[in-house]
Amino acid sequence: MNQWYCSVCHEMFDYEDKPVICEICDADHRMIFNIKEVPQSLEQVRDLARKKLKGICAGYPSCDGSFDKICQREAYGKPIGLGGIGLGRSFRGNSEALEKIQLNMSVLGEHFEPDTTCSFLDVDLEFPVLASSTAGAQKYNDAMDETQFCTSVLRGSKEAGTIGLRGDTWFYTLDDNPSLNAMKACEGYGIPIFKPRSQDVLKNLIEKAEDFGCKAFGIDLDGCGSSIMALHGQPVFKKSVKDIEELVSFTNLPFIAKGIMIPDEALMCADAGASVVAVSNHGGRVLDSTPGVATMLPLIREKVGDLVTITADGGVRTGYDVLKMLALGADAVLLGRDIIRAAVGAGTLGVKMHLEHIKKTLKKAMFMTGMKNIKMIDSKILFDYNQNKEEQWEKY
Known part of the structure; x- marks a missing residue:
């Protein structure tokens, strides 16, 4: 008799042969492990993901959209998969913008635990990192x-002490929506982000989110250029300020305006009633040659001030990157591609392990920059090449 483990719901079973399906959560054999083969490290999770995503993603430590990476070679002139659109400049721009930012290391003072x-x-969250609104792993x-x-994604996020966003794509429908199905299974502990479908369709989706007890909802405003949605009979549209106001007034759920890269448009969303502005270029997947998110984030924060909560995503791979985004003005940071790999590799377990790793490295980064808590974090921990020595260290 062998013991088997479901990586989605953590249940264990005794059977001679591998179960075809989990009798608790209906996860299929792809997510069921012999108890002796359950991954014990994040690297083992990544190895499993590499095998499942062969030819699509190799799980490189430096996920930056370079042409020596499988994802971007496959994306050029083909469906983009996990790569970036066009030549991948926006995908790479996100990583490059973060890479240029350096942290000031502070080692003197009383010992503390961040x-x-x-x-x-x-x-309430244990750390300001959320799983982003990815979709389409089935494909x-x-x-x-x-x-x-x-x-x-939702369960792994909750078990790690945070909350997950869920996305939308061409094979999600009003009647069969994997994101909302998962929200229902998780008793509403999550935030659905919908593509910018017609107002009537969005209102129907919002009502379902309300029924399932979701914490908020959002619109992938930068998904308006998705050709694959229209190709499959699910058209998407640019949204006006009036459209946003209409959706905000339709529900009591907080509204997240996702995919904002221009300061004036961030302010317009805030004025229209958005609770959150998500600074994002969709992982470099909708328009080539945009600035990196880390470049635009401080400009958007300066424009909107404290009118709205701000999230940021794009090129974030470590807790050190999270700290940089927080210092640039984000209130919370979203992770996309890494969460896909973690979930594909080991379901709920993989997502939890990855997020816990991010939390661990964020705490290390905070400790080494003298940041005792999240509210303390600001731009003073960032080294600024454009200031002379006296101006830079006057911050301290």
Whole structure:
């Protein structure tokens, strides 16, 4: 008799042969492990993801969209998969913008343990990192069932002490929506982000989110150029300020305006009633040659001040990157591609392990820059080449 482990719901079973399906959560055999083979490290999770995503993603430590990476070679002139659109300049620009930023190391003072706790839309979190609104894992080599992917992201996020966003794509429908199916299974502990569909369709989706007890909802405003949605009979549209105001007034759920890269448009969203502005270029997947998110983030924060909560994503791979985004003006940071790999590799377990790793490196980064808690973090921990020596160190 062998013991088997479901990586989506953590249940264990005794069977001679590998179960075809988990009798608790309906996860299929792809997410069930012999107890002796359950991954014990993040590297083992990544190895499993590499095998499942062969030819699509090699799980490189430096996920930056360079042409020596499988994802970007495959993306040029083909469906983009996990790569960036066009020549991948926006994808690379996100990583390059973060890479240019350097942290000031501070080692003198009383010893302390960094406090990473925070809140996001009145939800208490153990650290300000959220799983971003990715979708479509089912179409990557049929790596895993889409609803199980969404469920793994939501459960793994909750178990790690944070909350997950869920996305939307061309095979999600009003009647069969893996994101909302997962929200229901997780008792609403998550935030659905919808493509900019017609107002009537969005209102129907919002009502479902309300029924399932979701904490908020959002619109991928930068998804308005998605050709694959229209190709499959699910058209998307640019949204006006009036459209946003209409959706905000339709529900009591907080609204997240995702995909903002221009300061004036961030302010317009805030004035229209958005609770959160998500600074994002969609991981470099909708328009080539945009600035990196880390370049635009401080400009957007300066424009909107404290009118709204700000999230940022794009090129974030470590807790050190998270700290940089927080110092540039983000209230919370989103992770995309790494969460896909973690979920594909080991379901809920993989997502939890990855997020816990990010939390660990964030705490290390805070400790080494003298930041005792999240509220303390600001631009003074960033080295500024444009200031002379006296101006730079006057911050201290």
